[in-house]
Amino acid sequence: MRSLKFILFLALALTPMAVNAQNAKLHFDKLNGLETKARDVVEVNIDGRLLDVAKRVLAKMNDQDTKKVAQAISGLQAIYVRAYNFEKEGEYNVADVDEIRTQLSAPGWERLANVRSKKNNQKVDVYTMFEGDKMSGVAVVVSESKSIAVVNVIGPIDIDLLAELSGKLNIPRIDIETDKKSKDH
Amino acid sequence: MNEEYLWNKTGNDPRIEGMENALKAFRYAPTAPPELPAKTFVLEQKPRRRFLSFGLAFASIAAVIAVGVWFLIPHKNAVISNDLVKTVGPQPTVGHQVDTPPAPKVELPIRESSPSPIKIRHLARPWAKSMNTLAFKPKDKDHPVTFTNEEKYAYGQLMLALSITESKLKIVRDTIAGNEEMKPLIEKQKNLYQK
Secondary structure, three states: OHHHHHHHHHHHHHHHHHHHHHHOOOOOHHHOOHHHHOOEEEEEEEEHHHHHHHHHHHHHOOOHHHHHHHHHOOOOOEEEEEEEEOOOOOOOOHHHHHHHHHHOOOOOEEEEEEEEEOHHHEEEEEEEEEEOOEEEEEEEEEEEOOEEEEEEEEOOOOHHHHHHOOOOOOOHHHOEEOOHHHHHO | OOHHHHHHOOOOOHHHHHHHHHOHHHOOOOOOOOOOOOOOOOOOOOOOOHHHHHHHHHHHHHHHHHHHHHHHOOOOOOOOOOOOEEEEOOOOOOOOOOOOOOOOOEEEEOOOOOOOOEEEEOOOOHHHHHHHHOEEOOOOOOOOOOOOHHHHHHHHHHHHHHHHHHHHHHHHHHHHHOOHHHHHHHHHHHHHHHO
16 A cells, blocks of 8 residues: 555656656647658658667766766657658748747747748757756757758756767767768868 | 955945945946047158258367367468568459469568657658668677667667757757747856756
8 A cells, every 4th residue: 555655656756757757849730741742851760669679778988078978968868850852943831830930939949049040041040948947958950941950858968978979979989880971071 | 345356346245246336337348449530640750860960060160170170270371460560462463364483572561669750751861861772770789789670760760859959959959049039048047957
């Protein structure tokens, strides 16, 4: 009976945290239709078991950069990416991207950066969500005349450390080698 | 009571005789036997086919076992239940009578993880193209670290997601670098995060 009470207490105590973490997740339903229109599509969903496996790989590697990446994402719960590149201007509906921005106007999200440029009709928004003094989500929405990119990070992530690792993430310094062609680029 | 009359019918006993006379109506009298009903049925006895019954029962049991074994043994053209590997065989042709050599079977791997973890189509950027040819290379030759395909895949996807995230944040950073007005806001958020 005592343990049952404890479990009940634990469940009640953790529920708000779970709800808040869930709130940081964006819905990409409106963007699904762009897959057929776009020339290039990148869709990445990393959460649950896949993320655990990736973290396990980082833990196995004995490399300074990898350790930094592992440190930067230690509390990460999920990361979702949608990126679309189009052949011509006006191939996507601006309202679809604005719908994502509307989701970010919900309570809890704070706009960290807002960049507007007439060049390529560029609009960049960076939002963060905090749970007390702890980051629980990041969202980046980038729209240009021929491209859209939305990144949704759930859980804390060290953006500064990520910036420090700029250019080192995808290629050789984290024990990854690519074929000669891509090295030439 | 005269015992001799009672058991041997010798002498006389008026009391027993009186009782005999009283029960005279129920005395045994031989009569003709009762007649059988007009219609009679004669059942022909068929020889029992025990061997046939046993044979049928045995065949039924054998058939059930055979079907069970058939489903238990994995077959080449069947889809494995855990959906890890799907095997596709040659498709039957209609109205094509020429004997052609069978087409080679192709095995298509199906990913086990959550629905659609990644979709990449005609990636434009070189770093994205290179993700298809990623390979792990252990740095320490004395203690090489080995990874499963799933681990390589998960790691590749995480790096791709982080790369895109970082590249998009870089756009903001570069813009802010040339915009003094936004710096205090960023510093404020940074301080909040560091607390």
